[in-house]
Amino acid sequence: MAGRLSIDLRAAALAALAALALAGCAGSLGGGTYERGEARRAMTVQFGTVESVRAVVLEGSRSQIGTVAGAAVGGIAGSGVGSGRGAAAAAVLGAVVGGVVGAAVEEGVTRRQGVEITVHLDAGQYLAVIQEDEGENFRPGERVRLLRDGGTTRVTR
Structure with missing residues (x-):
């Protein structure tokens, strides 16, 4: 037994x-990772300046x-x-x-470490995006681009 x-x-x-x-x-869930279904999908590109970056935790x-x-x-x-x-x-x-x-x-x-990146868009609006921290180390004052497809938004260089 x-x-x-x-x-x-x-x-x-x-x-x-x-x-x-x-x-x-x-x-x-980082800015450089795409789901397979996002391939060949057109995305809107916006440019702006990082206002602030804050560490967050993404629930598991x-x-x-x-x-x-x-x-x-x-x-x-x-x-x-x-x-x-x-x-x-x-x-x-x-x-x-x-x-x-x-x-x-x-x-x-x-559970993963994430970042909340607040961006002042060139068009005048502010937008906060939360994504997994992939070690990109965004800094206030840095120029970035935002990729949007209506459901997903990511911040990249």
Whole structure:
């Protein structure tokens, strides 16, 4: 029984790690990263001057992958405790706790550092854009361009 439980826990842990690794592969939200669907799409280009730059945190994803993986691991781990109704109750409790922990782990693993860049456009308006910090180090007074397609706006040099 102990050998089976060890193998089950190892398999569940590997499944959870694989699921979290997939969650960690979420696309970048920086100014230099484009989704495949944005290729060959016309974008409006505006020019302006950076007024301010502020560090922000981009929340991690909540895709349910972490919740499901954590619940699976917790349920399998809990089912090895006791026997009969005790094992069933432990499996349910393990699944609930594992799901909560898995969701928190997924959000934490996919959290990113970002920047809020406020730009004074040449046309006179001010626009703030939040994007992932890809180390571009925008500075107040720097000339930049904004690319807009009606749904997405990014600041680039």
